[in-house]
Every structure is written in C-alpha cells, then in structure tokens.
Amino acid sequence: NAGVTQTPKFRVLKTGQSMTLLCAQDMNHEYMYWYRQDPGMGLRLIHYSVGEGTTAKGEVPDGYNVSRLKKQNFLLGLESAAPSQTSVYFCASSQMLAGAGNEQFFGPGTRLTVL
Amino acid sequence: RKEVEQDPGPFNVPEGATVAFNCTYSNSASQSFFWYRQDCRKEPKLLMSVYSSGNEDGRFTAQLNRASQYISLLIRDSKLSDSATYLCAVNTPGGGGADGLTFGKGTHLIIQP
Numbered sequence: 001n002a003g004v005t006q007t008p009k010f011r012v013l014k015t016g017q018s019m020t021l022l023c024a025q026d027m028n029h030e031y032m033y034w035y036r037q038d039p040g041m042g043l044r045l046i047h048y049s050v051g052e053g054t055t056a057k058g059e060v061p062d063g064y065n066v067s068r069l070k071k072q073n074f075l076l077g078l079e080s081a082a083p084s085q086t087s088v089y090f091c092a093s094s095q096m097l098a099g100a101g102n103e104q105f106f107g108p109g110t111r112l113t114v115l
Numbered sequence: 116r117k118e119v120e121q122d123p124g125p126f127n128v129p130e131g132a133t134v135a136f137n138c139t140y141s142n143s144a145s146q147s148f149f150w151y152r153q154d155c156r157k158e159p160k161l162l163m164s165v166y167s168s169g170n171e172d173g174r175f176t177a178q179l180n181r182a183s184q185y186i187s188l189l190i191r192d193s194k195l196s197d198s199a200t201y202l203c204a205v206n207t208p209g210g211g212g213a214d215g216l217t218f219g220k221g222t223h224l225i226i227q228p
Binding site: 040043104 | 147149157158159160161164202204206207215216217218219220221
C-alpha cells in the first residue's frame with residue numbers, strides 16, 4: 001500500500017515550458033488536492049477534486065489546470081511555466097468519514113524550479 | 116486578519132520539557148481542525164485531529180476553544196525526535212464535503228539535548 005505517490009520528484013523548467021505533475025493514490029479516496037508550499041507562505045490550495053471527472057478551484061488556481069480522469073489519479077498542469085511557480089507541490093487525498101472530519105494524507109512532493 | 120495564524124518560533128526546548136503551541140483561526144464556520152508535523156524537506160504528516168472534546172494520543176494533547184477560536188497542541192516529555200515544524204490546519208467550508216484545508220505557516224520546534 002503505497003499511499004499517495006507523486007512524479008516527478010524534481011524538475012527544472014525554463015520559462016514558458018509546460019509540464020504535468022502526476023499524483024496517484026491507492027487508498028480509494030474520493031477527494032484529492034493540489035497544494036503549493038513556498039517559504040514564508042505556508043501551504044496553499046491550488047485545485048481540488050471531489051470525485052472522478054470533477055475539479056474545483058482553490059485559493060491560488062491561476063496558471064494551473066487539473067484533470068481527474070480516473071479516481072486514483074489527479075494531474076496538475078502548467079501550460080506556460082513562470083518563475084513565480086517555483087515551489088514545492090504537494091498532492092493530498094482524503095475520504096470524509098463520520099466523526100473524523102477530512103483527514104488529508106500527503107504525497108512526498110515535487111520540487112519544481114522555473115528559470 | 117490572516118485566516119490561520121501560528122507563532123513561527125523557533126521554540127528551543129530542553130529534552131524532557133513540556134511545550135505548548137497555539138493556533139488561531141478567523142473563520143467561525145470552520146468545523147475540522149488538525150495538527151500536522153513536517154520534517155525538513157518532507158511532506159506534512161497528520162499528527163492528530165482536534166475534536167471538540169479534546170484529543171490525547173500518548174504524549175500529545177490537542178484542545179479546541181471555539182469561543183476564542185484557537186486550537187492548541189501540548190507535547191509532554193519532549194524527545195529529540197519531536198524536533199520538526201508543526202502545522203495547524205483548519206477546514207475551509209466548501210461544497211461537496213471535500214473541504215480544502217487552510218494551513219498556518221507552522222511553528223518550528225527544536226528539542227535540545
């Protein structure tokens with residue numbers, strides 16, 4: 001049981017390039033999330049999904065797109081990378097359980113640098 | 116006012132001591148509260164959920180004060196391995212039940228031998 005996995009672990013892009021970050025979970029969770037973490041800013045929600053085929057915007061969605069074609073996968077796309085998107089990206093998943101709230105479990109992160 | 120606020124520290128605490136952190140939140144509609152632990156260059160890991168009645172897990176105790184809108188984390192008999200950044204997280208009320216979490220910036224704890 002791998003939990004939440006993310007690929008790639010590291011990536012360096014040039015301004016204007018595109019890329020897709022992949023998140024996969026094997027816990028059969030309905031909900032998945034993408035966050036970014038920057039020094040001094042904490043974790044901020046980019047986009048999230050409440051189920052296969054659905055996505056919604058979070059706090060900082062501009063410059064990113066997402067897709068949830070399969071329940072276990074949540075993709076984050078950067079169409080035209082900018083230096084401001086240099087960050088550590090974390091994916092998380094959760095399953096709402098009665099009495100337990102929305103406990104989210106995180107993947108190991110992707111460190112992205114945009115030059 | 117920021118949505119979730121924490122004292123960034125660092126808190127330098129001798130091994131074996133008791134240490135407590137607070138976290139304040141601004142959205143009175145928030146329903147779920149969590150403490151996460153994050154080690155350097157690693158992902159956040161769920162430490163414990165915070166229930167209205169409080170929650171205790173070994174050396175760790177979490178409390179919720181809805182009237183004053185803060186949650187707390189108490190660590191007793193601190194160990195060197197407790198050194199980490201502790202993140203407070205509060206649910207962001209939204210649709211579908213898949214509430215995103217709003218995180219504080221974290222409190223850095225250093226346990227000294």
